[in-house]
Structure formats: C-alpha cells, structure tokens
Amino acid sequence: xxxxxxxxxxxxxxxxxxxxxxxxxxxxxxxxxxxxGTLPREVLGxxxxxxxxxxxxALAAKxxxxxxxxxxxxxxxxxxxxxxxxxxxxDCWLGGPGxxxxxxxxxxxxxxxxxxxxxxxxxxxxxxAVLQPRSGWTLSKVLQGWKGYSGHVANxxxxxxxxxxxxxxxxxxxxxxxxxxxxxCHYTIMNPVNxxxxxxxxxxxxxxxxxxxx
Numbered sequence: 094x095x096x097x098x099x100x101x102x103x104x105x106x107x108x109x110x111x112x113x114x115x116x117x118x119x120x121x122x123x124x125x126x127x128x129x130g131t132l133p134r135e136v137l138g139x140x141x142x143x144x145x146x147x148x149x150x151a152l153a154a155k156x157x158x159x160x161x162x163x164x165x166x167x168x169x170x171x172x173x174x175x176x177x178x179x180x181x182x183x184d185c186w187l188g189g190p191g192x193x194x195x196x197x198x199x200x201x202x203x204x205x206x207x208x209x210x211x212x213x214x215x216x217x218x219x220x221x222a223v224l225q226p227r228s229g230w231t232l233s234k235v236l237q238g239w240k241g242y243s244g245h246v247a248n249x250x251x252x253x254x255x256x257x258x259x260x261x262x263x264x265x266x267x268x269x270x271x272x273x274x275x276x277x278c279h280y281t282i283m284n285p286v287n288x289x290x291x292x293x294x295x296x297x298x299x300x301x302x303x304x305x306x307x
Contacts, residue, residue: 123277127219131183179288185217212278215299
C-alpha cells in the first residue's frame, strides 16, 4: 500500500491529496507548483479521477506506478493542467517583477548545496523546476523550503493574512534517464513560448535560460 506524505521519505511510493508520487534516493525530478485557486473545480475533478484510475491499476498489481503510467500521467498533466494554468486562471501574482524576483531568488538560494537545479521557469501563476536533491535532502523538504519562505514573504508584501499563497499539492515526476532529463528541461524553458508570452525562451526574464540568470 502507498504511504501518506513523509517529508523524510527518500525512496518509495506514496500519495498526497490528488496525485501519486514516486521517490528514489539520488533521483532527479520535474516539479510544478502553483498559486492557490488557479485551477477550476472541474479540472481538479478530472485530475482526481485520472489519479484514482492509475492508482487502482498499480494497487491491483501491488506495485508502484510503472514508467508507462508515470509518462501517461505526465502527458495528461502537461496537456490538461498546464493548459489551464497558461490561460491565466486565478490570481497571477507572479506576473510582476517583484514577486517573480522573490521566487527566483528563493529557487536559486541553496542551489549547489541542498540540491542541483538544472532548469526553472516562473510563470504568472505557477513554477516549473527540474532538480536533484543532494544527500540528506528530500524533494519534499526542498519544496517546503521554497514554498514556505516565498509564500510567507509574498503574503506580507501583498498585505494578505490567513490565505494560502501556494496550493499545498505539487506535481512531481521522477526522471528516468538522461533523455527524460533533457525532455523535462526543454519542456520547462519552453513554457513561456508555448503559452504565447515570448517568441524565444531566452527572452523570458524569469527563466534559467535568460542571460541574467546564468
């Protein structure tokens, strides 16, 4: 049976809320986290049903998600969920330089110490990152640090109290090999282009590909 979320889990299969998660010690991940309230209720319902279908297949066989199932979930998530996020649903606090800059600084602050960051992009209402946690650090701990600090500071700047800045649930995909790593990095840096926000990925200010972030 999958376990509940454990920030100290290095390897294994567990689930949090809507999504299944597979962790591997020393593994690299593609992750997406988004602002609270950015997905319509019907999309969340679809996400839950998709997750339950894949979970049922894995549980029936008493195994974690297969590589094919992971890829299926990734494709479904990127084509459905990212399409809604790129359409600008909900608050788009990260569309301005102040909060986008805050998140960019947060992402890079412990790079090379707690994790290695291969690619990242900050969109108006969500963030993609490709990273590999270093020894002693789990993906959950890295995400908690990113979201906890940036969410606290952002809410203070916005004079918001008692409201979550980030959605608690994040999407993560365990990267299988170098080819998958390159594909996830390409997907990340091309998000602003595919969303119609710029012509070339290098033009997007809040991306690891932009000259000021290299």
